[in-house]
Amino acid sequence: MEYISTRGQADGQGFEDVLLAGLARDGGLYVPEAWPRLSTDEIRGMRGWSYADVAYRVMRLFVGDAIDSDALRTIVDDAYGAFRHQSVAPLVEIGPNAWVMELFHGPTLAFKDVAMQVLGRLYDHVLEKRDQHITIVGATSGDTGSAAIEAIRGRKRASIFIMHPKGRTSEVQRRQMTTVSPEDAPNVHNIAIEGTFDDCQALLKSMFNDAPFRDEISLSGVNSINWARIVPQAVYYVTAALALGGPDRKVAFSVPTGNFGDIFAGYVAMQMGLPIERLIIASNSNDILTRVMQTREHKLDAVVPTMSPSMDIQVSSNFERLLFDMYGRDSDAVRGLMDALNATGRFEISQAALDGVTDVFNAARVDEAQTLEMIGQVYRETGGYLIDPHTAVGVAAARRGLVDSDVPMVTLSTAHPAKFPEAVEQATGVRPKLPAHMEGLFEREEYYDVLPNDLGVVQEYVRGKVGGA
Numbered sequence: 001m002e003y004i005s006t007r008g009q010a011d012g013q014g015f016e017d018v019l020l021a022g023l024a025r026d027g028g029l030y031v032p033e034a035w036p037r038l039s040t041d042e043i044r045g046m047r048g049w050s051y052a053d054v055a056y057r058v059m060r061l062f063v064g065d066a067i068d069s070d071a072l073r074t075i076v077d078d079a080y081g082a083f084r085h086q087s088v089a090p091l092v093e094i095g096p097n098a099w100v101m102e103l104f105h106g107p108t109l110a111f112k113d114v115a116m117q118v119l120g121r122l123y124d125h126v127l128e129k130r131d132q133h134i135t136i137v138g139a140t141s142g143d144t145g146s147a148a149i150e151a152i153r154g155r156k157r158a159s160i161f162i163m164h165p166k167g168r169t170s171e172v173q174r175r176q177m178t179t180v181s182p183e184d185a186p187n188v189h190n191i192a193i194e195g196t197f198d199d200c201q202a203l204l205k206s207m208f209n210d211a212p213f214r215d216e217i218s219l220s221g222v223n224s225i226n227w228a229r230i231v232p233q234a235v236y237y238v239t240a241a242l243a244l245g246g247p248d249r250k251v252a253f254s255v256p257t258g259n260f261g262d263i264f265a266g267y268v269a270m271q272m273g274l275p276i277e278r279l280i281i282a283s284n285s286n287d288i289l290t291r292v293m294q295t296r297e298h299k300l301d302a303v304v305p306t307m308s309p310s311m312d313i314q315v316s317s318n319f320e321r322l323l324f325d326m327y328g329r330d331s332d333a334v335r336g337l338m339d340a341l342n343a344t345g346r347f348e349i350s351q352a353a354l355d356g357v358t359d360v361f362n363a364a365r366v367d368e369a370q371t372l373e374m375i376g377q378v379y380r381e382t383g384g385y386l387i388d389p390h391t392a393v394g395v396a397a398a399r400r401g402l403v404d405s406d407v408p409m410v411t412l413s414t415a416h417p418a419k420f421p422e423a424v425e426q427a428t429g430v431r432p433k434l435p436a437h438m439e440g441l442f443e444r445e446e447y448y449d450v451l452p453n454d455l456g457v458v459q460e461y462v463r464g465k466v467g468g469a
């Protein structure tokens with residue numbers, strides 16, 4: 001399986017190199033040269049399989065022969081063996097023909113574990129084989145960071161630096177990252193940037209675009225721009241569809257969306273051959289994706305902090321992957337749009353490009369009042385089921401009547417309610433409890449450094465820690 005850049009000016013790469021590189025050298029994102037397919041019979045044949053079995057089968061398609069079967073099998077089994085629920089991504093019925101898929105049973109209580117637990121093990125395998133060491137730098141609005149740290153901590157061949165926007169993540173999110181002690185995991189470094197998540201993401205992109213720096217520290221990324229993050233996420237679209245009658249019945253998904261990685265994985269599952277009726281892009285007040293789907297104009301705006309901080313994003317990096325397909329895989333067109341975005345903060349999608357995807361995607365914006373209302377409503381309608389604010393954005397979008405009511409509607413539940421106890425308590429009067437393995441989080445010591453939103457300062461810091469380690 002060969003991967004190409006959306007911007008067309010980087011060499012094609014195999015899965016291992018895509019895994020280690022993250023972003024392509026031309027600033028583009030890697031996508032498969034052609035979509036691998038499963039036939040309807042092959043998908044039907046997976047009914048009743050365990051999550052790990054489906055994960056192995058789907059990942060095999062995208063990994064190709066880069067990793068041998070036994071090793072991939074072990075990676076997948078170990079990754080999902082660490083989940084607290086043996087179904088890994090169980091479905092919970094919340095109303096007529098309406099489900100949430102709980103993706104938060106991994107170590108950090110957020111859906112990012114589903115991919116990250118695989119990613120950490122893939123790194124181990126490939127770096128060991130190549131006898132290499134890498135430096136992972138990531139930007140997080142909350143959940144990516146803790147999931148990445150949890151996947152990388154203590155691994156011998158990778159150091160990890162996670163930048164989070166100072167004061168803009170929830171306390172649980174911050175503590176999950178910063179309470180990892182240097183004695184337990186000397187390869188973990190937390191940085192609080194004085195800025196927004198988009199500032200952190202811009203710093204990260206600049207580091208990747210600085211080729212000498214990138215080579216000097218063997219820089220790699222774990223943000224959802226890394227293709228190896230997308231693949232494991234395509235798996236749960238398949239397991240959900242199978243559970244609800246697929247592939248002989250179409251299923252719709254509502255996806256609380258930030259960087260467009262999770263929902264793009266749904267699109268990948270569709271390209272692979274899974275019958276999906278619709279993918280609903282659920283945005284909070286940071287609604288650039290809803291606006292682009294409704295007006296064709298992709299225009300940056302200031303980030304508004306919300307109670308669903310993992311979606312407080314204006315630049316949805318993975319959207320570039322969809323643009324690539326929308327423009328018939330024309331990398332010159334994508335490069336033109338991205339140049340315009342850099343120069344002017346906006347671009348406009350052609351009507352023809354948008355028309356190609358409107359039967360797949362719908363978008364809905366859910367404001368703060370509607371988010372709270374939905375947490376309360378689901379709680380009352382189900383006799384006490386608690387959802388977190390991100391999930392609530394998804395459920396509210398799912399209920400906008402965008403899809404026929406006879407189509408099963410699955411909202412991806414991306415975080416455990418106990419990660420956002422204030423909002424949940426405000427909406428329901430009930431304070432959700434952290435699972436047992438996380439008790440004591442608020443008593444532990446925190447370890448992080450505060451740095452200004454300044455590329456030079458951050459690079460110097462990373463150099464110092466890598467060199468001094």
Ligand SMILES: *Cc1c(COP(=O)(O)O)cnc(C)c1O
Pocket residue numbers: 110111112142143144224256257258259260261262263310311390414415
């Ligand atoms: C990361 C995250 C999202 C957004 O996912 P993307 O892949 O960035 O679109 C939604 N909810 C939670 C809880 C998250 O951690």
